[in-house]
Amino acid sequence: MTAGPQSTAPRTGVPPLIITEDNHFWFEAAKAGRLEIQRCAACAALRHPPGPACPQCRCLDWDTIQASGRCTLHSYTTIYHPKDSAFDYPLAVGLVDLEEGTRLVADIIDVPPTELAIGMPLEITFGEHAHGAILPQLRRPQGDSR
Template sequence: MSAVLRPQVNRDTQFFWEGTRAGELRVQTCNACGALRFPPGPSCPECLALDRGHRVVSGRGTVFSYVVHRYPPVPGKELPILIALVDLEEGPRMLGELVGVADDEVEIGMAVQVDFHRVDDDLTLPIWRRA
């Protein structure tokens, strides 16, 4: 086990983490009304249906907002950490680490693309890079 904080994996999120291990960004869908949603959950917030699936999305998006995390320390991470809230092309917003960009270079609306950081055999994290 690595020192990185590990996400909670359950029946609502398992498809997402299986996707990251396969190099895919998966977003939950409602099989009843077609709504995309992130984070995943047991029922659709649009129509309340419990019939859920997922689809692979492009991984392209734009920075909606961001923060530079300077303190407190985070296990397995070197500070500062750039954390971005990304508007995916397909609609949902997703939070993640933005890498390969200096904190003074980030701009709202900046195009980004998902990438994947393999922590170990059990965990691959989605990260964002400038597109």
């Protein structure tokens, strides 16, 4: 048995973004420095990640609200390997509870992993990632009295 042809193209662990009719608003808002959340037009349930139907009532109609950007660290992990040139290591990735009630996963910046604690306040900021995408990032609140 012989192996098939091997690619010599450089590999990166960062998959390309998949923009759909249901999530394009989210990426456009991120480019403008805003975090928007889908809201069901029928029952007003908020949902993230974006999707075509409300998970509560299955309604296909929705609008968006702008999130405050305030959040609390629910869980996190620190990634040390495998290393990819698209990221700085160690890479802390957090799951946060947004003030509005939904959750979001994003890179944590400007907080050393040893200083992270479940329940700590964070806020959303935006930064450029692989493929030129502008995506949410998490950081300590700037000028917040919480």
